[in-house]
Amino acid sequence: MKFLDTLIIAIASLKSNIMRSFLTMLGVIIGVMAIVLLVSVITGTKAQIEGEIESMGANMFYIYPGNYEFQSGPPGVYTVNKLRRRHIEMLETRSSFGAMVCAEYDIMGLIAKYKRESRVIGFLAGVDANMPEVYNWPVDYGRFFRQEEVDSARRVTVIGETVIKNIFKGSNPIGKYLTLKGEKFKVVGVLKSKGKMMEMDMDNSVIIPITSAHNLAGISEIMQITVKIPDPKNMDKAILESKRILGNELDKKEFSIITQDQMLSAFNKFTSVLSLVTGAIAGISLFVGGIGIMNIMLVTVTERTKEIGIRKSVGASFSNILSQFITESIFIAVAGGVLGILFSILIIFMIAPFVPFPLKASNASIIIAFVFSTVVGVSSGTYPAYKAAKTDPIYALRYE
Helix, strand or coil: CCHHHHHHHHHHHHHCCHHHHHHHHHHHHHHHHHHHHHHHHHHHHHHHHHHHHHHCCCCEEEEEECCHHHCCCCCCCCCCCCCCHHHHHHHHHCCCCCCEEEEEEEEECCEEEECCEEEECCEEEEECCCHHHHHCCCEEEECCCCHHHHHCCCCEEEECHHHHHHHCCCCCCCCCEEEECCEEEEEEEEECCCCEECCEECCCEEEEEHHHHHHHHCCCCCCEEEEECCCHHHHHHHHHHHHHHHHCCCCHHHEEEEEHHHHHHHHHHHHHHHHHHHHHHHHHHHHHHHHHHHHHHHHHHHHCHHHHHHHHHCCCCHHHHHHHHHHHHHHHHHHHHHHHHHHHHHHHHHHHHHCCCCCCCCHHHHHHHHHHHHHHHHHHHHHHHHHHHCCCHHHHHHCC
């Protein structure tokens, strides 16, 4: 029997009970959709975050309290923070590579007030006066605070566009006073819009001198030191020099130096684990779909026992019966795979404009999903097809 004839018979058999055929496909459809959608989301998120990390600049590294090589959690979690402002001065004055050093102390979830308006801001960052140059985040209008204002812990602030929209209702905030923890800070500048970074609205931020942030918090710790080297070629040497400078006062367990490559490596490890987990979930969905196909095909074999007997009595061979039932299984799985891919592409097309990262169906995920659905069809249909092909024609003709 030619393949085309087998396919026509298989389709005719499936059309005789369309609803059951579709419900059998449903497990495959869901499994394929899970593969395509999850891979697309992970790939899009990964591309977005990698782009954000790379946009920070290849000539920057970060110093944190604690050392991730000696503890199970992130740097600074299980350690006494011994980073202080004098370490900033040491790193800057002793650098052989023209390092620009910016200290940072962040306060999350703070409420900012102006007259009767009050909102929780994304984060308050206490920084040094050179933050715009180090972070490549310039002021849009107004000005950034000066070093003498940092040294004297002046209550001045630079804010983001979201803060203007939420608290100042779009009016010019320059010269107005923003209240933070009961202290009034004069707005002297507005930062250029930066959008979202790692799902955080960077424009919903308030920037103040780090000394003023220390006064608000009542401590003198530094959460992060960012070091920018003018020439990226000197990065490795600058890191070794920074370790040596800090090592004069701190033990190697009391600080960490993390580069952009290390950040990307850590993120890639996380996405790899996430991909394995989501792949397992999608695989389970396809496995369940395969069980559904096998179950229905076994029922079909039982229902069509007499038909099998008639076909064998008029000359249908073992291979004819085997190929017919395997073809039906493959058709169900492949049709389910195609529908799953089409539904996934449609969903991605509909939601892509509303997500904060690039979202598109990757060719790899489509190919993987299609191959898996075909394998499911072959593997789940083999046993029912073999059972049908081995049916005794005498027994089949007597079957009621």
